[in-house]
Amino acid sequence: MSDLTAPIDHPPLVAHQFDDLQQQTEADTLGMWVFLGTEVLFFGGLICGYLVYRHLYFDAWRQGSEITNGFRFLGISSGAWNTAVLLTSSLTVAVAVRAAQMGSRAVLLWMLAITWVLGAAFLGIKAAEYTHEYHEGVMPGMTTFHPDEEVTAQLTKAAAADQRELGALIQRFRMYWVFYFFMTGVHAVHMLIGLGLFAFLFIQAARNRFTPQKHAPVELMGLYWHFVDLVWIFLFPLLYLVR
Amino acid sequence: MTSIPYIPAYEPPATYLNIRHTVASWLLTKDHKRIAILYMISITLFFAVGGFAAVFMRLQLLTPHSTLVEAETYNKLFTLHGVIMVFFFLVPSIPVTLGNFLVPLMIGARDLAFPRINLASWYLFMAGGTLTLSAIILGGLDTGWTFYTPYSSTFSNTHVVLAIMGIFLAGFSSIFTGLNFIITIHKMRCPGMTWFRLPLFIWSTYATSIIYVLATPVLAITLTLVGLERILGIGIFDPNLGGDPILFQHLFWFYSHPAVYIMILPGMGVISELIPAFSRKQVFGYNFVAFSSLAIAILGFVVWAHHMFVAGISLYSGLVFSMLSFLVAIPSAIKVFNWTATLYKGSISLETPMLYALGFIGLFTIGGLTGLFLATLGLDMHVHDTYFVIAHFHYIMVGGAVMAYMGGIHFWWPKMTGRLYNDMWGRVAAVITFLGFNLTFFPQFILGYLGMPRRYYAYAPEFQVYNVMSTAGASILAVGYCLPLIYLLWSLRWGAKAPNNPFRATGLEWQTSSPPPTDNFAKTPLVTQEPYSYHTMEPQGV
Numbered sequence: 001m002s003d004l005t006a007p008i009d010h011p012p013l014v015a016h017q018f019d020d021l022q023q024q025t026e027a028d029t030l031g032m033w034v035f036l037g038t039e040v041l042f043f044g045g046l047i048c049g050y051l052v053y054r055h056l057y058f059d060a061w062r063q064g065s066e067i068t069n070g071f072r073f074l075g076i077s078s079g080a081w082n083t084a085v086l087l088t089s090s091l092t093v094a095v096a097v098r099a100a101q102m103g104s105r106a107v108l109l110w111m112l113a114i115t116w117v118l119g120a121a122f123l124g125i126k127a128a129e130y131t132h133e134y135h136e137g138v139m140p141g142m143t144t145f146h147p148d149e150e151v152t153a154q155l156t157k158a159a160a161a162d163q164r165e166l167g168a169l170i171q172r173f174r175m176y177w178v179f180y181f182f183m184t185g186v187h188a189v190h191m192l193i194g195l196g197l198f199a200f201l202f203i204q205a206a207r208n209r210f211t212p213q214k215h216a217p218v219e220l221m222g223l224y225w226h227f228v229d230l231v232w233i234f235l236f237p238l239l240y241l242v243r
Numbered sequence: 244m245t246s247i248p249y250i251p252a253y254e255p256p257a258t259y260l261n262i263r264h265t266v267a268s269w270l271l272t273k274d275h276k277r278i279a280i281l282y283m284i285s286i287t288l289f290f291a292v293g294g295f296a297a298v299f300m301r302l303q304l305l306t307p308h309s310t311l312v313e314a315e316t317y318n319k320l321f322t323l324h325g326v327i328m329v330f331f332f333l334v335p336s337i338p339v340t341l342g343n344f345l346v347p348l349m350i351g352a353r354d355l356a357f358p359r360i361n362l363a364s365w366y367l368f369m370a371g372g373t374l375t376l377s378a379i380i381l382g383g384l385d386t387g388w389t390f391y392t393p394y395s396s397t398f399s400n401t402h403v404v405l406a407i408m409g410i411f412l413a414g415f416s417s418i419f420t421g422l423n424f425i426i427t428i429h430k431m432r433c434p435g436m437t438w439f440r441l442p443l444f445i446w447s448t449y450a451t452s453i454i455y456v457l458a459t460p461v462l463a464i465t466l467t468l469v470g471l472e473r474i475l476g477i478g479i480f481d482p483n484l485g486g487d488p489i490l491f492q493h494l495f496w497f498y499s500h501p502a503v504y505i506m507i508l509p510g511m512g513v514i515s516e517l518i519p520a521f522s523r524k525q526v527f528g529y530n531f532v533a534f535s536s537l538a539i540a541i542l543g544f545v546v547w548a549h550h551m552f553v554a555g556i557s558l559y560s561g562l563v564f565s566m567l568s569f570l571v572a573i574p575s576a577i578k579v580f581n582w583t584a585t586l587y588k589g590s591i592s593l594e595t596p597m598l599y600a601l602g603f604i605g606l607f608t609i610g611g612l613t614g615l616f617l618a619t620l621g622l623d624m625h626v627h628d629t630y631f632v633i634a635h636f637h638y639i640m641v642g643g644a645v646m647a648y649m650g651g652i653h654f655w656w657p658k659m660t661g662r663l664y665n666d667m668w669g670r671v672a673a674v675i676t677f678l679g680f681n682l683t684f685f686p687q688f689i690l691g692y693l694g695m696p697r698r699y700y701a702y703a704p705e706f707q708v709y710n711v712m713s714t715a716g717a718s719i720l721a722v723g724y725c726l727p728l729i730y731l732l733w734s735l736r737w738g739a740k741a742p743n744n745p746f747r748a749t750g751l752e753w754q755t756s757s758p759p760p761t762d763n764f765a766k767t768p769l770v771t772q773e774p775y776s777y778h779t780m781e782p783q784g785v
Contacts, residue, residue: 016762017347017354017431027356027430034422034456042460045494049468049479052490142476171478171485178477182468 013214025216032220036227039190043231046186050179050238057172062243063158064138064176067151069240071132078129079240082122083232089118090229097222100215105205108218112202115225119195126188133177140177147173180239187235190228197221258661258758273358274761279344280659281365286332286340287728289372293327296320298721301683301714307704317700318385319401325388330410331372333644334502337509338455339368339420341651342448344659346424348752348759349442351433351768356426360419367416375409378402387698389499392480392491396472404473407466414459417505421455424448433751435770439533442750442774443526446533447512450540454501454508458544462498465491492554496547504543506640507607508536510647511578514600517650518582519775520748521597522589526775528581535574542571552623561620568618575611579604594746595669599650602677606642610635613688628698631691637684649676649727654748656731657741661758664734668726676723682716749775 011020018024054061069077096111133139137146147155147170155173159166201221204210210218255261259276262268269277300320303311312320343361347354355361378384384406386395395403428441428449468479469491478484480491519526526532548556548564556564582604591597613635616622626632653673657663686709691697695706702710744753749772755764772779 015358017352017356017358019767023430027426030429031357031422031426034425038418038422038456038460041457042464045461045464045497048494049490052487056487057485140475140477168485175478175485178471178479182471 021213025214028216028220029223032223036223039227039231043183043186043234046179046183047234047238050183053172053175053179057175059158060169060172061176063155063169063173064180065240065242066154067133067136067138068129068180071129073128077240078125079236082125083236085118085122085125086229086232089115089122090226092118093222093225097215097219100205100210100218101212103212105208105210108205108210109202112198112205116195116198116202119191119198123188123191123195126184130181138174138177140174140181145174145177183235183239187228187231190231194221194225194228197224256756257760258756259761260661260758262761271362273354273362275343275347275355275358275361276659276759276761278361278365279340279342282335282339282343282368285365285369285372286335289327289331292376293324293332294721294724296324296327297717300324301717303700304702304710305714307707307710308701312700314700315385316383318387318698319379319383321698322384322387323379326375326384326406326410328640329388329502330413331368331375333506333640334417335368335413335420336506336644336648337513337651338424338448338451338505339365341444341513341648341655342424342451342509343420345444345655345752346427346448347431348755348763349445349750350428350431350436351751351764351770352427352431353762353764355423356431357419357423361423364416364419364423367412367419371409371412371414371416373409374412375406378405378409381405389495390466390469391495392469392472392488393482393486396469396479397481397483404470407470411463411466414463417455418459421452421459424452425456428452433768433770436751437770439530440770440772440774441533443515443529443532443536444509444512447508447515447536450536451505451508451512453537453540454505454543458498458501458505461494462502465494465498468494489551489554489556492551493548496550497544500547500550501540501543503636503639504539506644508539510603510607510644511536513647513651513654514582514603515578516748516750517596517600517654518585519777520654520746521594521600522586522591523777523780524585524589524775525773525778526581527584527587528577529774531577532581535577538574539571542567542574546571546618549618549623552620553627565618565620569615572611572615575607579608579611593670595664595666595673596650596654596746598670598673598677599646599653602673602680603643603646603650606638606646606677606680610638610642613638626691628696629691630687630695630697633697634684634687634691637687642680642684646676646680649673652727652731654746655752656734657745658752658757658759660735660738661741662734662738663741663745664738665730668730672723672726672730675719675726679716679719679721679723683713683720684716686710686712686716747780749777749780 010016014021014024018027069079071078073081092111092115096108096115099105099107099111130139134144135148136151137144137148138151139145155169156166159169198221201217204217259274269281272278272281299312300317303309303317303320343355346352378401381402384399384401384403386399386401386403390403390407428445432441471477472479472481472486478486480486480488482488515526515532546564546568548560549568552561552565593601613631617626617632617635653664653669690706690709690713693706695702741757743755743757745757746753751764751768751770752759754768
């Protein structure tokens with residue numbers, strides 16, 4: 001037991017407000033968890049809005065998700081590709097955290113790089129999807145929303161089947177796209193921030209800043225990245241799969 | 244051996260204030276105490292801006308058809324008053340000033356867990372305040388502080404998006420402050436400082452932080468949706484475009500009702516410190532007071548729709564929210580009864596902070612009880628959107644939160660600045676504030692009950708006598724707020740040097756010097772006593 005009345009002999013690597021490395025690491029980790037709690041409520045508000053309108057405008061929502069799920073390459077929906085890419089990046093982040101704990105710098109650098117590439121691939125696929133949707137005319141801005149013939153035909157058919165007014169259906173259909181772009185957009189912003197931070201971690205790791213004792217930034221990024229993944233795990237079924 | 248070290252005849256002790264004097268040393272500081280001072284200056288300025296708007300409103304309402312300002316200008320005035328007072332004064336007030344200063348001191352830590360995030364949150368707050376103020380300078384905002392859709396998203400021709408961006412940034416400042424407090428209280432307590440030895444101010448700051456962290460993001464996302472709707476012309480909340488305005492109200496109040504507890508809980512924490520200190524008694528029912536803070540924070544999340552009884556929600560959901568709202572009275576009453584029981588047989592001294600504390604108890608009780616009126620479905624139909632509501636929440640927010648803030652500032656001023664203010668002037672200001680407050684807002688209960696609606700620039704002539712009383716009260720209240728500004732600033736230069744513990748209070752913050760050194764304590768404190776051990780102190784202090 002250390003003498004509490006002794007002047008503080010401050011250990012290296014520890015910020016002045018903390019007593020030791022363990023306290024610092026615990027504080028950093030809890031801080032990230034609380035921040036993710038905030039994020040849950042942030043996305044929670046959006047998902048709440050999504051659910052309310054899905055309940056109100058079921059038909060329009062079904063038409064919307066058919067189109068999102070319909071954009072494919074190599075025969076598989078782009079949403080499914082993105083899910084695969086992102087889940088793989090979660091694996092590589094987990095390995096990166098382990099590598100940091102074990103102190104194997106080469107593995108850490110590789111895993112950070114692969115994670116970055118996978119994250120960028122996700123955003124690339126998302127960008128291709130956005131472009132496709134822009135050309136279909138479903139982007140909900142004032143000038144960009146003018147559904148093309150194929151989409152209009154599909155909506156006309158749906159309206160006839162349900163004896164609904166086409167105008168109302170299109171308006172509600174547009175609301176689906178508001179939520180689609182906003183939810184995936186906010187998620188993409190989180191991915192972009194993540195990519196920036198991974199690049200920063202990579203430089204830090206290359207400069208040998210992490211040791212088996214002190215590598216909290218890697219662990220925290222791991223938590224953050226898994227969270228971003230989890231959000232996608234909710235967005236994918238909500239926007240692509242549910243009928 | 245031969246050289247004799249140079250010893251200066253007198254060297255003032257290094258404090259957080261005198262350690263450096265440059266502007267950069269303040270603007271780039273990571274010291275929680277200096278950040279608290281930065282915040283205190285900022286929110287005082289915002290309070291002044293919001294206060295000036297209130298002055299013009301009260302002058303306009305002096306006569307039934309005043310032509311002091313146009314109707315549109317009146318709308319902008321009450322919006323300015325509401326937005327600034329809620330988002331830039333009341334929500335941050337006690338946590339960012341007293342909380343920032345006291346949380347590490349009270350738990351025996353050298354700083355908050357994340358000093359850099361703490362400084363960043365001040366910059367976010369100032370950026371948000373600048374954006375919102377610029378919206379007002381560019382021509383004002385007329386939506387009311389509630390930003391109800393579709394008016395705010397479609398019809399208002401004022402700078403809604405700019406104001407929303409400002410509130411968004413200030414919201415993230417709150418989130419980071421709350422996060423910092425939660426982690427600090429969990430992880431940085433000094434040896435012996437167990438959860439049940441924490442000062443009650445820490446308990447209520449902790450409860451407040453939970454609300455900051457869990458409610459504010461919902462406001463952020465909601466206001467972003469309003470902004471999107473406005474910029475892109477898409478209908479999220481506009482019924483003409485298929486949107487649901489009631490959804491906006493749900494999301495908005497999901498933040499804004501808990502925000503009411505963000506405003507009052509820290510005030511309750513301050514009162515829980517003041518009452519034992521000036522009654523020289525251990526606080527009555529520590530555990531109950533501590534847990535009632537958490538209970539208020541949790542219940543606060545499930546009562547939001549009582550703001551929407553007349554907005555078209557179903558009768559059954561109205562019934563449920565009405566009953567849940569009544570439940571908030573239980574932990575609130577526990578606090579009031581425990582404070583009163585602490586006073587019982589205490590040796591009470593009526594110094595300035597105690598006068599504010601006693602004022603708080605009375606005014607908060609009136610505000611709380613009229614809250615029960617409003618939680619009652621049938622009665623709320625009658626007084627909804629009248630001055631009754633205005634009076635009710637001003638009793639909580641001004642009579643409660645602001646009185647507690649003033650009491651807290653007077654209590655910890657010697658600790659923060661190292662100077663003593665003039666207690667006689669302090670007491671005069673406290674009494675003036677109390678009288679002016681009641682004269683301003685009690686007539687508004689009557690006005691509301693008689694049917695005067697809120698947010699109108701003119702009113703029926705029979706309401707004039709109460710409005711004249713209210714305006715007269717407001718001018719007295721203004722004197723009550725200006726006096727402390729004068730004698731507190733005066734004390735900075737001419738006040739007597741404060742001893743370490745001028746009020747002979749318990750708590751770690753009083754065991755370090757006044758003002759404290761940058762690292763707070765010369766050595767890490769060790770806590771061996773229960774909190775508020777006033778009964779074990781000798782009757783006459785050292």
